[in-house]
Amino acid sequence: MSEVPEQATKPSGNWSQLLLNKVVFVTGAGGAIGSSIAQTCAAHGARVIIADVNKNAADQTLTKIITEDPNKKDNVISIELDVTNEDSIQQAVNHVVDKWNTIDILINNAAIFTFGAVEDVTADAWTRVLDVNVRGYALMAKAVVPLLKKQRSGSIIQMASISSWIGQAEFVPYNTTKGAVLQMTRNLALDLGPFNIRCNAVCPGATLTPASSNHAAHLNITLDQLVEEQVQKQCLKKWASTQEIANFTVFLASDLCHFATGASFLVDGGYTTI
Structure with a gap:
């Protein structure tokens, strides 16, 4: 079964300061x-x-x-x-x-x-x-x-x-x-x-966003069906x-x-x- 990611997690914890003061x-x-x-x-x-x-x-x-x-x-x-x-x-x-x-x-x-x-x-x-x-x-x-x-x-x-x-x-x-x-x-x-x-x-x-649902609707399929179809076409069997x-x-x-x-x-x- 393919994996549908949750929405982005909030940045937290000990993140390195790659863009400090930029x-x-x-x-x-x-x-x-x-x-x-x-x-x-x-x-x-x-x-x-x-x-x-x-x-x-x-x-x-x-x-x-x-x-x-x-x-x-x-x-x-x-x-x-x-x-x-x-x-x-x-x-x-x-x-x-x-x-x-x-x-x-x-x-x-x-x-x-x-x-x-x-x-x-x-x-x-x-x-x-x-x-x-x-x-x-x-x-x-x-x-x-x-x-x-x-x-x-x-x-x-x-x-x-x-x-x-x-x-x-x-x-x-x-x-x-x-x-x-x-x-x-x-x-x-x-x-x-x-x-x-x-x-x-x-x-x-393929990245899970509100546009994903809009795309599925445009194709007259559900979001789950869209995810299942797309992940079969890629190496990692999940969306980003x-x-x-x-x-x-x-x-x-x-x-x-x-x-x-x-x-x-x-x-x-x-x-x-x-």
């Missing part, structure tokens, strides 16, 4: 994976900007961090952010610079899930998914890169997907955007390498928890991984191996 900007940090990333960055000593278009969701992530460790109250802020709007981005970046002087790590995580066969997806749906999943990443990098260049260091992590690599039935819009993220990552790594700035992509496989994705993201952002750039890391339980 300023980490996480977009989409009110969502399942983004929230886990923000919590885990804070647990590793970072100063974290929890940014999301849904301010209530961002505030909930902030509350989780402070509830876990009240001493982190001064090291986390939540911001309403629309990654498709340059004014919204610049206001957020200015606010962070006023508070903490710079940004060390940008984690481009905000995304929307638009599925369908090419003949069924509307022009407006295409515009929206490209705006958030591709243009939004580029606009965030545009705003943050000058800070990273000034200090001649930094890291940009782009959340891609196994959907960046494989064909999936009636996934045309989403997979198109995630494929674009890989190419953007490579080009950013090339352009920014001379400034000692790294850019990499994380490609999660959001915590597992967050752990890898923190490692990639840290100085433990300072020579990796332009790379795309599959965190998929071996799905793309078979």
